[in-house]
Amino acid sequence: MSASRRQFTPEYKREAVCLADDLGNSSQAARDLGISANLIHRRRRQLREDGSRAFPGNGNPRDEEIARLKRELRRSQEQVAILKKAVGIVSSPSL
Structure with missing residues (x-):
């Protein structure tokens, strides 16, 4: 039985990046949120490249x-x- 993928809102994704920036440590923020540090790095890159158009949703x-x-x-x-x-x-x- 496979686990279903978790889906996060665009606001949650932005908040995760902000938390990592506030803590100054992506690994700690990822542990606190229960996600991988790689995911935070990827979202930070998306925000930097796309700005307000990042995370458009479905x-x-x-x-x-x-x-x-x-x-x-x-x-x-x-x-x-x-x-x-x-x-x-x-x-x-x-x-």
Whole structure:
């Protein structure tokens, strides 16, 4: 049985590099975080090369925004359907 890969948020990756910089010791920061020192070195290099574009996550921001808007639309459609049912129940003649 293989272990699943851990996934870290872009904020966590930046914080890991900042912690290593604050401690002045990547190995100690890696031990504290439970990751390899090589990973911190790699992330530091990515930050240096890409700056604010480092660690973009899964997909681009446009796709994430489209997915968010689709979820919001689906939620709104469900709310409208519920309200239509409620109006039908309230406005129906009582027996």
